Amino acid sequence: DLKGQVAVITGSTSGIGLALASAAAECGAAVVLNGLGDAATIEQTRSDLETRTGVRVLYHGADMTKPDKIADMVAYAHKELGRLDILVNNAGIQHVEAVENFPNDAWERIIAINLSSAFYATKAAVPIMQAQGRGRIVNVASAHGLVASPYKSAYVAAKHGVIGFTKTVALELAQQGITCNAICPGFVHTPIVDKQIDDQARTRNMSREDVMKNVILGSQPTKQFVTTEQLAGIFLYLVSDLGASANGSSYSVDGGWTAQ
């Protein structure tokens, strides 16, 4: 039960972020959504979630490459909703290319959105959580925060960075009722992955079905995509009172990928 709590979830207009935001709202937390997309679609998502759950659902369009906008988003949540209990650093993008050809701007954007935004949001959220004496920070890393795959240099570097950042924040705040953990999903069939299925099908001249089974799920022993509901399960544990001793850790939900 998260009644009376307030959650900010970055990159929550789609995919995993939207699933975690929905789970928080279903458990009674007021939510600030964030992410890119068509304004009318985002407003529809926001109002649907608010109507379905009966909690307040707000939206802030901070671009995760902009430190001042990220700080604004956290301040907005606190001002409008009066508290901040849960921060989920989830926004992320991908680019797949050999390191020698990897575009500089793709590297910079991935580091900014997938790693630095977690720092800026955490930096803004921690003083509010310290004043409350309680808080939960959940970083959506990846199996690629623990192991690598070729052609994903920026993504793998950023996600390994997120896990290091998670551990550091956890140690700093351990005696203040604030925890910081990372969730490490395997492949989840969201838009970020759907685009990779198309790209791989084109470059490898394979069908989408073949790419899904033999490329994308090639390293996932279950040969099944992880579902967003399964990620919501571990998320709700980490933000609950029962999650108080879970701190500075990475929680793999990857169908056995990193067991190999």
Ligand code: NAD
């Ligand atoms: P998605 O593409 O569905 O969602 C990404 C979200 O980030 C969207 O809401 C998008 O608008 C937002 N976003 C992108 N750039 C942004 C920016 N500059 N400013 C603000 N928001 C921005 O993808 P997803 O699969 O739900 O990914 C969510 C997170 O989970 C990412 O960090 C991703 O790396 C991670 N992840 C995904 C998988 C997977 O298989 N899908 C696996 C492991 C980790």
